[in-house]
Amino acid sequence: MELCVEDLSFAYPKRPSLINGVSFSVDKGDVLCLLGPNGTGKTTLMRCLLGINKIKRGRIKIGGFDISNMSARELARLVAYVPQATTIAFPYQVMDMVIMGRSPHIGFMSTPSEVDLEIARSALDETGISHLQDSLFSEISGGERQLVLISRALAQQSNILIMDEPTASLDYGNQTRILKIIRGLASQGYSIVMTTHFPNHAFLACNKVAIMNGGKIVAIGSPDDIVTDGNLSDLYTTKIKVVSTKVRGMLSGEIKVCVPLMT
């Protein structure tokens, strides 16, 4: 078992708990999709997995080792984070950003070596944005930024990727581009935990879906079992219909989409 969360609870000091007794596990090659309305604790859960929030109760194990005993550096070699593409204060170039992924492998008093540079280059190759390496991070498009951040996580060479709404505020083309990359990474053996507000993406890229509500996981399983009319309608308190349709020429034959009913 790659990532194993057992009975996890978290609360900020003197505040009601935001996460209550959450348990799940992610295997090698799994893509777990966290679905849930805003403010339900998805981000808090991810911060726990990344070691930013110190957990109150329960355990997070990676490869059998408890992360509460790890330093930030040790954890960063196991788990990489792909944040939402935001802005930064300084005019860093794309390569500057990507090579920062090498930080957990760089010694306390040194800077990246030629080897680190090579790794960063191949990470850029993998997401197909090598041509951007000298561009300014602040001047490329949102989709490209997301790819830069994924490249950075790849340069980190951690087996677990935590992605915070990787498809947020992207157009259709970029959304599918990112989802394809996610599927590709999973097939290479990465374990991925991602959040999203598009239940459709669960069908497109994930093999596991967890529904979070009120700090708890209310359902977990395969997309077909979990992403259902009933679950979604309860979750988002609006009527949602899951429809399947056949697409000619596609191997899998049938695809599913979720449609909100505006009645």
Add this chain to the structure above:
Amino acid sequence: MLRQVHNTGMSQKILLLFLALMLIFFSSFLLGRYQVMPDKVIAILASKILDLPKTWTDTMETVVLQVRFPRIIAALLVGGALSSSGAAYQSLFKNPLVSPAILGVSAGAGFGASLGMILHYPWWAVQVLAFLFALLAVATSFLISRIFGGGGNGSMTVLVLGGMVISALFQALISCVKYLADPLDTLPAITFWLMGGLSKITNVDVLFALFPIILSCVGLYLIRWQVNVLSIGDEEAVTLGINVNLIRFVVVICATLMTAAAVSISGIIGWVGLIIPHMARMLVGPNFALLLPVSLIMGSGYLLMVDNIARNITAVEIPLGILTALIGAPFFIFLLSKVKKGWT
């Protein structure tokens, strides 16, 4: 970054900057109100290493070795310290508008020095008081952030606010001291100190500031990569394996130590710590591993040049703080118009 270090253009830039600094450094020895011929200056300097026949007067030797030498070194130290601590703070706070004074170091030093002057302490004690109060001010700001910040991103905001409050408090205390000061002689002395200047620098002062400044520079250089990663965001830095609290602490300690040492011998000199990191960033980009040495070189050279102006233009000195502000403010506007890479 590495790619840039190996890039010949980047290392050429640094080499050129360093050569320019050396040029300014040596030519500064030739400038001054007391006329010493260049050959004499060179002979006096060389006589420290070589055994040369004495062809100069005692006064010339005093001028070159006791007056110009400490002053030139002090300008290098102070300029370098202010701009590299400015660069470090800008990265730490992820804000290019931050100056070394952000945590109250200048106000603290100002209060310490004015206190020493109103008590008519000897000059060395005035400097020690300035240094101690500078450290005290920052320690208080830092403590406030620790007690009321609650960790995480909030504590950075509280740190800045704490710095503002402590600055304001010490400014008020300075006003208090100024009010109590003898208006006929102590007050002008305090006012002069607050305007900054290197006219009173001695070799002892240089020794006093040398150690903390070099130590802090080395400290910052050792964590240059971590500071770099920190500048894109604290939480991202954590996920990239950076011990954020430790690095933040080391940056504050080093930047404070070097600013306090600089300010305690020079008085309050503004703008250098704000502008030089900007210029350096325009030249080599935001990577702290490059930004730090380049800021250091450019800051040293800049302050040395400005001080050469201050000590040569008229018989009475123009306070350095006034000159740096007079040159700095318009230059900053010029920078704003030039910045294409932007601070998005």
Add this chain to the structure above:
Amino acid sequence: MFKKNPTLKLVSLFLILALTVTAFAGCGKQQLNSEQAKAAEPRVIVDHVGRNVTVPGEINKVFSVSPVGMILMYTLAPEKLVAWNFTIAPEYKKFILPQCRDLPDLGGWYANKTCNTEELLKMNPDIIISIGAIDQTSISLADRIQEQMGIPVVVVNSELNKLDQAYEFMGDLLGVKDRAGELAAYCRETVDDVAGKAKLIPEEKRLRVYYAEGNQGLETDPMASQHTEVLDFVGGINVADVPMKGGMGMASVSMEQVLAWNPDVIITATMGPMGGKEGMVYNNITTDPKWSTIKAVSNQRIYDIPDKPFNWFDRPPSVNRIIGVKWLANLLYPDIYRYDLKAEVKDYFSKFYHYNLSDQEIEDLLVRS
């Protein structure tokens, strides 16, 4: 509203009562003042800048805007002083008359000082004097104080060679003509004598003097500034031939510049003429090796300016400059001026300060000088 809230009603009543009482009290004071005024009719005088000022016929309480006027006032009519505008250090107090030693310090309108106006109004001075170098600022300041306080403000010029006129003017104003005449005569004689002898100094014999101020002696005041009038007057050459600054003065110079000037004589200002470390600058200069190659230092021609009971040279540039002139004149050109300085100092102190110096005290005053 009142019916609903008895507390508010009570408070309002109290306020009204308080206001009424104050108003009556104010009236009472007014009446008192007018009764006093009957003793002598108010008159209109013209001060040194041509302002018409209406002053009471008899003036018994005087306050000064700045220390210069305060010191002149003290030497002329200490009994009419209502308060100081600076603090006198304990070790200087013995030169001050017992009845004046413990008058409060109310601050004033100079440098960074502000006056405690209400406290001053309580003392109700008849006039306020503004004595010192005259410029547009000091004139408009006088007008402003007069308007704010409702007390006549009189402006008097106290340049070194006009001190006699200042005393005579003040003597007329305060009704102490005899004493003013005596002090004015002393000032006039000193000024005339020194001015006459100064002309005799051959140009090539004039000494170049550096006035060392500030903590390190690296602050100075340039030629023709009101702070170095004494030096210019006795025929010394101020090495600092630079543009002057107004107001509080003091300009920073570098060690190198002083070395380049290479003065024949250095005079040092004791930090804090109203209480500080004695001889600080003097000791600094005589012990620092950097200064040692300067002509003045190697020839041991460095002197600390006497500062009791107030500075003799500057800061504040007061009437003590009269004895300062004799001191510096004799110091620089003893062959020309030929004063018996100790006797002169003794005479000056008894005339101006009603204080008989012992020989030991004279020694102490002139140590390092």
